[in-house]
Amino acid sequence: MDVVVVGSSMTDLVSFTQRQPRPGETIHGNKFLMGFGGKGANQCVMAAKLGAKTAMVAKLGKDFYGDNTLENFQNVGVNKDHVSQTDEASSGVASIIVSEDGQNSIVIVAGANLLLSEGDVAKATELIGNAKVVLCQLEVPQATSLAALKLAKSSGVFTIFNPAPAAENLDADFYTSCDILCANESEAEMLTGVTVSDVDSAQRAAEMLRSKGCETVIITLGERGSVLTSAQHDGVLVPVSSIKAVDTTGAGDSFIGALAYYRALMPTLPLLDAVTRANTVASISCQASGTQSSFPTASQLPKDLMAAPVNH
Numbered sequence: 001m002d003v004v005v006v007g008s009s010m011t012d013l014v015s016f017t018q019r020q021p022r023p024g025e026t027i028h029g030n031k032f033l034m035g036f037g038g039k040g041a042n043q044c045v046m047a048a049k050l051g052a053k054t055a056m057v058a059k060l061g062k063d064f065y066g067d068n069t070l071e072n073f074q075n076v077g078v079n080k081d082h083v084s085q086t087d088e089a090s091s092g093v094a095s096i097i098v099s100e101d102g103q104n105s106i107v108i109v110a111g112a113n114l115l116l117s118e119g120d121v122a123k124a125t126e127l128i129g130n131a132k133v134v135l136c137q138l139e140v141p142q143a144t145s146l147a148a149l150k151l152a153k154s155s156g157v158f159t160i161f162n163p164a165p166a167a168e169n170l171d172a173d174f175y176t177s178c179d180i181l182c183a184n185e186s187e188a189e190m191l192t193g194v195t196v197s198d199v200d201s202a203q204r205a206a207e208m209l210r211s212k213g214c215e216t217v218i219i220t221l222g223e224r225g226s227v228l229t230s231a232q233h234d235g236v237l238v239p240v241s242s243i244k245a246v247d248t249t250g251a252g253d254s255f256i257g258a259l260a261y262y263r264a265l266m267p268t269l270p271l272l273d274a275v276t277r278a279n280t281v282a283s284i285s286c287q288a289s290g291t292q293s294s295f296p297t298a299s300q301l302p303k304d305l306m307a308a309p310v311n312h
């Protein structure tokens with residue numbers, strides 16, 4: 001497999017409104033859609049849509065949402081041999097409000113995702129150990145994500161960790177078990193205590209994260225692009241061309257899924273170029289509503305994004 005994701009899957013229930021409601025307030029929305037989401041599945045589907053061979057290790061409920069999600073994995077070509085259903089919890093759902101400025105707020109009820117265990121990771125040892133890239137987030141138990149990252153790392157697999165949703169007091173081993181840590185402003189802030197509001201503060205937060213042990217840190221800054229920090233990259237801002245955002249839900253997942261695709265299928269593409277390309281893929285996803293449904297396929301992208309790197 002090119003990309004294996006050990007992580008979450010949700011059904012997104014999305015309401016579109018003029019603005020976000022205030023506490024105690026009821027407002028009218030103007031559109032509703034139901035779609036496939038969850039940070040893990042989103043990242044996996046993004047990589048698959050670009051052409052990666054992908055697999056998910058995930059837990060669903062034995063219900064309508066779970067059945068539909070399995071069908072979706074099948075339709076988009078994500079291997080689901082390690083996706084199981086439990087009758088002990090319902091499938092994960094996310095209630096999402098997208099306002100006219102393209103911003104969103106999300107409540108997740110992770111349900112069955114929280115039953116994805118270290119035992120499930122152990123059952124997928126062969127799959128994880130033979131992947132080119134393994135991706136993890138924090139919508140399943142932390143111990144499960146950490147076990148997957150450690151297993152991958154010990155087999156020499158390239159690992160990308162997305163500490164989302166934001167969590168405090170992460171096990172210190174997370175930092176030494178990932179090759180790339182990719183976080184947005186609020187996640188970086190939660191992990192470091194640095195208020196991330198611009199390139200400068202992103203660089204400071206990234207250095208703190210690097211000092212905890214991760215080689216490469218990418219902090220995504222929404223419409224401003226992302227900041228890349230590693231031994232070779234001194235907190236470089238990788239800008240992204242401006243677009244009119246319709247729905248930014250899952251843009252971070254689109255970025256990470258695309259980044260995983262480039263690491264797995266174009267390993268000689270310099271990281272800075274991979275980040276530049278992934279920025280563009282993510283910005284394209286913001287121009288359509290929905291999460292996975294807004295992710296572009298390889299054939300919908302400008303040719304240069306899919307072009308093989310020129311090696312000197």
Ligand code: RIB
Nearest residue numbers: 010037038039094250291
């Ligand atoms: O990152 C976006 C995702 O967060 C949504 O698809 C929703 O399911 C939540 O997990």
Ligand code: NA
Nearest residue numbers: 247285288294
């Ligand atoms: Na979108």
